[in-house]
Amino acid sequence: MGVTALDLGLRGAAAGLFLMMVVVVVARARPLDAIKWLSVAMAIGGAAYAIVTAPFVPKAALWWVLPILAANPVIFWLWARATFDDDFTVRLWHGALWLVIVGIWFSVFLTWTTWPMLAKAGVRSMSVVALVLSFSAAVQTIRTWSADLVAGRRRLRVAVLILSLLFIALLSGSDLTSISAASLGISGSLASAVGLLAIAALAGWSLFEPAAAGHALVAVATNAAGHAGGAARIEPPADGGRDAVAPLLLRRLDHLMTVERIYRQEGVTIGMLAAKLGLTEYRLRQAINEGLGYRNFNTFLNRYRLDEAKAALSDLSQRDVPVLTIALDAGFQSIGPFNRAFKADTGLTPTEFRRDARPPPTTPEKDGDLEIGQSG
Numbered sequence: 001m002g003v004t005a006l007d008l009g010l011r012g013a014a015a016g017l018f019l020m021m022v023v024v025v026v027a028r029a030r031p032l033d034a035i036k037w038l039s040v041a042m043a044i045g046g047a048a049y050a051i052v053t054a055p056f057v058p059k060a061a062l063w064w065v066l067p068i069l070a071a072n073p074v075i076f077w078l079w080a081r082a083t084f085d086d087d088f089t090v091r092l093w094h095g096a097l098w099l100v101i102v103g104i105w106f107s108v109f110l111t112w113t114t115w116p117m118l119a120k121a122g123v124r125s126m127s128v129v130a131l132v133l134s135f136s137a138a139v140q141t142i143r144t145w146s147a148d149l150v151a152g153r154r155r156l157r158v159a160v161l162i163l164s165l166l167f168i169a170l171l172s173g174s175d176l177t178s179i180s181a182a183s184l185g186i187s188g189s190l191a192s193a194v195g196l197l198a199i200a201a202l203a204g205w206s207l208f209e210p211a212a213a214g215h216a217l218v219a220v221a222t223n224a225a226g227h228a229g230g231a232a233r234i235e236p237p238a239d240g241g242r243d244a245v246a247p248l249l250l251r252r253l254d255h256l257m258t259v260e261r262i263y264r265q266e267g268v269t270i271g272m273l274a275a276k277l278g279l280t281e282y283r284l285r286q287a288i289n290e291g292l293g294y295r296n297f298n299t300f301l302n303r304y305r306l307d308e309a310k311a312a313l314s315d316l317s318q319r320d321v322p323v324l325t326i327a328l329d330a331g332f333q334s335i336g337p338f339n340r341a342f343k344a345d346t347g348l349t350p351t352e353f354r355r356d357a358r359p360p361p362t363t364p365e366k367d368g369d370l371e372i373g374q375s376g
Contacts (some may be wrong), residue, residue, distance in 0.1 A: 004055050010193035011050040017200035018047035019190055034090045038079040041134055045072045050196045067105035073130035074098045080137035084142050086296050101126065147297040148181050149289040214373060252277055263304045264331040270297045302341050305330040312355040323350045
């Protein structure tokens with residue numbers, strides 16, 4: 001009974017934290033963009049799972065709740081992509097994927113007694129899908145980690161992701177092995193309760209400590225618009241963050257970018273840039289983020305690349321230079337990323353931008369400003 005009481009207490013605390021985060025996000029966060037809705041869905045799913053899998057909860061309720069909660073790996077995958085990738089946009093097919101998985105889980109639960117072998121095959125297939133989504137989220141988070149300039153998001157992303165991945169992997173892995181799922185949390189084990197509380201505590205820390213966590217988990221700040229239009233800039237901090245960065249450092253960085261044009265070099269990294277400036281990577285990240293207002297290093301580089309490309313496309317003397325050549329000269333590695341970045345920044349394709357940048361053709365002057373039919 002002592003272990004059961006501890007289990008119930010931990011689950012109650014986790015559910016309370018999750019529901020508190022839902023209230024805070026819905027009440028304070030405006031506008032409610034995709035990342036905030038995904039954060040709300042994550043929190044509601046965590047609270048519901050903590051409650052319905054607790055001891056003494058009627059198991060009849062699981063038949064109608066668990067199929068929906070079993071699709072939480074999709075929500076987690078979308079949340080991780082939107083939180084850690086400033087260029088990610090939620091698409092309609094993401095919602096369709098969630099609906100398909102929910103439908104499959106309902107089919108599994110409804111056919112469990114009539115076709116048990118088919119239901120077990122469905123459970124295994126859904127477990128594989130959950131593991132694939134978890135692995136995809138981990139790869140995406142690691143891939144974008146080095147370019148992240150937000151200090152709080154860099155600190156929290158690894159801890160939260162590892163905890164969430166372990167939790168999903170344990171629950172999904174139990175369906176692929178001979179280990180009973182009941183011992184891993186489906187029936188309300190203490191380990192499941194501890195994992196839920198740890199995730200809720202880290203998520204709450206990121207929400208209620210914005211100076212340390214920034215937009216890491218639930219992104220309650222109103223300036224998380226980088227997910228909508230591809231831009232990843234933020235306004236300068238009101239507490240003097242811009243002044244905290246030495247003006248001399250910013251001038252040296254500007255000289256390196258505008259005069260030496262280091263952004264043209266292939267494979268330029270923030271470590272390479274920090275070495276040229278004689279700084280630590282942390283100090284350079286802070287300068288670009290707090291001093292210049294960028295959240296992502298690639299977006300910082302692309303700002304200079306796009307400015308050079310737009311100048312070249314507007315130059316009449318380069319009107320015969322191919323767009324690919326201009327993109328490569330500006331530092332882009334291929335035409336695809338260049339076209340996407342250019343369209344996100346200007347709303348036009350490079351060809352359309354070049355066409356609109358040309359001056360209209362001049363009409364020849366009329367002799368003596370006379371119209372046809374007039375005499376001198």
